[in-house]
Amino acid sequence: MKRKRLLVAGVIGLALIIAMLPISAACAPKEKTLKIGISTPSTGPAAEKGAPMGHANLDCIEYINSELGGVAGYPIEAVWLDNGYDAAKVVTNVKRFMDEGCLMFGTSSSKMMSACMEIANRAEFPGLVCFNAPILHRPPQHIYGQMTDYGDDWAAFAKYYMDNIWKGTGKPKMAMHLLNNTTGYGARDAARAKADELGIELLPFEEHADTTISETESLTRIKAQNPDVLYISSTPAPTAVIIKNAVELGMYPGITIGLGHAGITKALVDIAGADIVEGVYGVFPTVNWGDNVPGMAKMTEYCRKLHPKDEGNMDYITSWAQSLIMAEILRLAVENVGYDVLAKGDVESWRAVETQGIQKLNGYDVGGLHGPVSYTPGDNRLSKSLRIFQIQSGAITPITDWIEAPLVKYEEFDWFGK
Amino acid sequence: MNLPSGTRNYTYAEDMAILRTKTHWALFIGFLVLLFAAPLYLGNYWLGVANLIGITLIAATGLNILTGYCGQLSIGHAGFIAVGAYTSAVLTNRLELPFIVGLICAGFTAGIIGLIFGLPSVRVKGFYLAIATIAAQFIIIWVINHWSVTGGFVGIKVPYASIGGLVFRSEASQFYLILSLVALCTFFAKNLARTRVGRAFIAIRDNDLAAEVMGISLLYYKLLAFFIGCFMAGIAGALLAHWIGFLNAEQFSLTESILYIGMIIIGGLGTTIGPIFGVVFIRLLQQILTVEIVPFLEENIALPAGFATGVTPMLFGLVIVLFLILEPRGLAHRWALFKSAYRLWPFSY
Numbered sequence: 001m002k003r004k005r006l007l008v009a010g011v012i013g014l015a016l017i018i019a020m021l022p023i024s025a026a027c028a029p030k031e032k033t034l035k036i037g038i039s040t041p042s043t044g045p046a047a048e049k050g051a052p053m054g055h056a057n058l059d060c061i062e063y064i065n066s067e068l069g070g071v072a073g074y075p076i077e078a079v080w081l082d083n084g085y086d087a088a089k090v091v092t093n094v095k096r097f098m099d100e101g102c103l104m105f106g107t108s109s110s111k112m113m114s115a116c117m118e119i120a121n122r123a124e125f126p127g128l129v130c131f132n133a134p135i136l137h138r139p140p141q142h143i144y145g146q147m148t149d150y151g152d153d154w155a156a157f158a159k160y161y162m163d164n165i166w167k168g169t170g171k172p173k174m175a176m177h178l179l180n181n182t183t184g185y186g187a188r189d190a191a192r193a194k195a196d197e198l199g200i201e202l203l204p205f206e207e208h209a210d211t212t213i214s215e216t217e218s219l220t221r222i223k224a225q226n227p228d229v230l231y232i233s234s235t236p237a238p239t240a241v242i243i244k245n246a247v248e249l250g251m252y253p254g255i256t257i258g259l260g261h262a263g264i265t266k267a268l269v270d271i272a273g274a275d276i277v278e279g280v281y282g283v284f285p286t287v288n289w290g291d292n293v294p295g296m297a298k299m300t301e302y303c304r305k306l307h308p309k310d311e312g313n314m315d316y317i318t319s320w321a322q323s324l325i326m327a328e329i330l331r332l333a334v335e336n337v338g339y340d341v342l343a344k345g346d347v348e349s350w351r352a353v354e355t356q357g358i359q360k361l362n363g364y365d366v367g368g369l370h371g372p373v374s375y376t377p378g379d380n381r382l383s384k385s386l387r388i389f390q391i392q393s394g395a396i397t398p399i400t401d402w403i404e405a406p407l408v409k410y411e412e413f414d415w416f417g418k
Numbered sequence: 419m420n421l422p423s424g425t426r427n428y429t430y431a432e433d434m435a436i437l438r439t440k441t442h443w444a445l446f447i448g449f450l451v452l453l454f455a456a457p458l459y460l461g462n463y464w465l466g467v468a469n470l471i472g473i474t475l476i477a478a479t480g481l482n483i484l485t486g487y488c489g490q491l492s493i494g495h496a497g498f499i500a501v502g503a504y505t506s507a508v509l510t511n512r513l514e515l516p517f518i519v520g521l522i523c524a525g526f527t528a529g530i531i532g533l534i535f536g537l538p539s540v541r542v543k544g545f546y547l548a549i550a551t552i553a554a555q556f557i558i559i560w561v562i563n564h565w566s567v568t569g570g571f572v573g574i575k576v577p578y579a580s581i582g583g584l585v586f587r588s589e590a591s592q593f594y595l596i597l598s599l600v601a602l603c604t605f606f607a608k609n610l611a612r613t614r615v616g617r618a619f620i621a622i623r624d625n626d627l628a629a630e631v632m633g634i635s636l637l638y639y640k641l642l643a644f645f646i647g648c649f650m651a652g653i654a655g656a657l658l659a660h661w662i663g664f665l666n667a668e669q670f671s672l673t674e675s676i677l678y679i680g681m682i683i684i685g686g687l688g689t690t691i692g693p694i695f696g697v698v699f700i701r702l703l704q705q706i707l708t709v710e711i712v713p714f715l716e717e718n719i720a721l722p723a724g725f726a727t728g729v730t731p732m733l734f735g736l737v738i739v740l741f742l743i744l745e746p747r748g749l750a751h752r753w754a755l756f757k758s759a760y761r762l763w764p765f766s767y
Binding site: 081082083084087088089091092093095096098099100111114115117118119122180181184185 | 463470571575578589662664668669712
């Protein structure tokens with residue numbers, strides 16, 4: 001009986017604590033803030049990317065509020081919600097952002113944004129996604145890509161290859177190994193749209209899952225067609241498997257290998273081994289840790305202070321820059337329409353943020369962490385710059401300056417769908 | 419059937435009534451008023467959570483008929499939900515058919531696919547049937563990913579649900595649509611359990627050999643259970659598609675299928691109220707952990723880096739394990755005990 005009472009008391013106590021959490025927050029004194037929503041997959045299958053990205057978003061906002069005095073004198077209030085890499089959860093997250101009067105929202109993953117973009121587009125609630133895919137912004141609506149998309153990676157690499165690496169005659173044969181989601185299909189779409197124009201012959205596409213442990217069979221098919229270049233658009237673990245298998249089959253070194261930005265990270269070198277991936281090319285839209293750019297010092301300081309384990313993680317840089325961009329958007333919106341319009345937190349505010357904030361971005365410099373950020377009518381990619389890297393002695397080394405990725409209007413191709 | 423002290427049934431109709439006393443009616447009407455007034459006091463976020471609970475509840479009720487009543491374990495329920503979701507998406511997006519056509523076709527398509535994958539249930543049961551239904555999960559998702567009609571890996575957009583000229587744009591209007599279908603499905607499940615079909619399901623679950631000896635056709639009733647269970651999954655899938663507005667096969671993972679099993683076990687297998695308790699408990703737990711607890715810990719407590727992000731899966735797992743140890747017969751059993759105590763009041767026994 002006594003145990004039962006204790007159990008009941010415990011359950012009631014726990015329920016009261018849970019119930020008090022939002023109440024305690026609601027009782028806090030109100031100040032004039034600019035609210036933004038941030039949803040990251042900090043738990044679940046993508047937590048190794050989502051958790052540091054969430055940290056970076058919040059660390060950057062901490063920096064903006066404590067050292068820069070917020071935006072135009074108003075502190076940024078971040079409503080951060082974990083989405084667990086779950087489509088239903090990210091949908092309810094976005095609804096909560098709208099309910100709470102957030103002015104815009106950010107997500108890190110293209111998959112999560114694809115799950116909630118329809119809700120946001122229908123409500124005209126502007127969103128900014130770190131990892132971008134053509135489906136998120138073609139045709140352009142209310143979702144904006146912080147950086148170039150997976151298709152741009154392919155286009156930039158293919159152009160670099162044709163200008164600097166290909167020395168043969170006729171069309172080079174390009175094989176593509178694609179992760180079976182937006183990461184891989186973004187590159188595929190760009191190849192379909194641009195290969196002819198660039199003078200590249202595409203071999204039949206090969207696909208893989210993110211759980212793959214061997215791609216010997218698919219690489220054997222590719223090898224039989226004598227490719228000159230292999231492009232892999234995938235995450236680090238499967239990319240490592242493919243390159244290892246290519247080495248085992250004697251394909252590499254011998255052909256050129258190029259990677260999209262989801263694959264060329266420090267994790268790839270760690271997983272595959274520096275000697276295996278030596279000489280591999282890749283495309284990446286941000287700088288490296290330790291690069292001599294103005295924004296690096298402050299980001300490193302905050303990362304060491306608040307989340308030291310995230311130092312060295314390239315995704316941290318991306319999300320830190322995302323928060324900087326969101327702050328700049330809010331600054332422009334406050335400057336152009338005033339705080340009172342934004343304070344409403346409704347569709348009028350969202351339109352103001354979009355038209356007077358996002359669409360007024362013009363050459364904003366994120367401390368050199370990635371290319372300059374501008375809005376171009378009809379193009380919802382905010383930063384259009386990326387660089388070509390090569391793995392040299394285990395280090396991911398930039399070999400070009402920033403390259404501007406041209407806009408591809410995918411919706412004009414029948415195969416892209418409505 | 420237990421009734422409150424001093425209450426008696428004098429006719430067959432009274433005995434069969436779902437709501438038997440004035441108190442029952444008063445509570446039921448009060449509950450309905452509370453539910454239908456929800457958009458007045460809930461914001462879009464909580465209405466969204468309520469809609470997700472409603473959609474999950476329809477699917478879980480179907481699974482409960484299949485697993486809880488008929489004893490046929492299915493670990494591919496998310497796959498059947500995907501069939502319904504994509505059927506409605508393709509019909510309303512690509513063929514521009516009305517939502518109601520998409521909804522009905524979603525139910526029937528999922529039901530027919532369920533029949534096909536339910537065929538092994540005639541020969542195998544238990545773990546073997548579980549493996550067969552896992553195969554359904556993988557095959558369905560593979561087909562969706564590789565078929566251009568469904569949008570493949572990229573996914574497919576889904577328009578708003580609409581009936582006649584009424585477009586369900588707002589969260590509140592979607593809430594009423596989903597709530598109506600939840601009520602319909604729950605009422606159907608409650609009555610099904612009391613019919614000849616329901617009794618046949620229970621007989622098969624308790625001892626299929628004895629049921630067959632009594633003249634119950636195992637082939638017919640097992641497949642019927644698969645059809646009904648998957649039909650409801652299809653309806654839930656169609657609602658999910660129109661609620662989210664965009665479908666991708668990754669939304670229907672094996673983890674979701676397992677979660678559905680967890681929901682009906684926690685709620686209480688083989689009861690109508692069980693899925694309601696299970697779904698509300700699991701979905702609210704998910705929301706509270708990820709939306710309230712984790713951000714609170716991240717903001718207010720200096721925990722080691724990355725610790726707070728592990729809190730959700732840890733607490734979620736812990737709660738489920740504790741629940742299964744302390745109340746293995748589910749929340750429905752606890753509810754039954756509470757009702758018994760209420761009915762016997764003021765007497766102890």
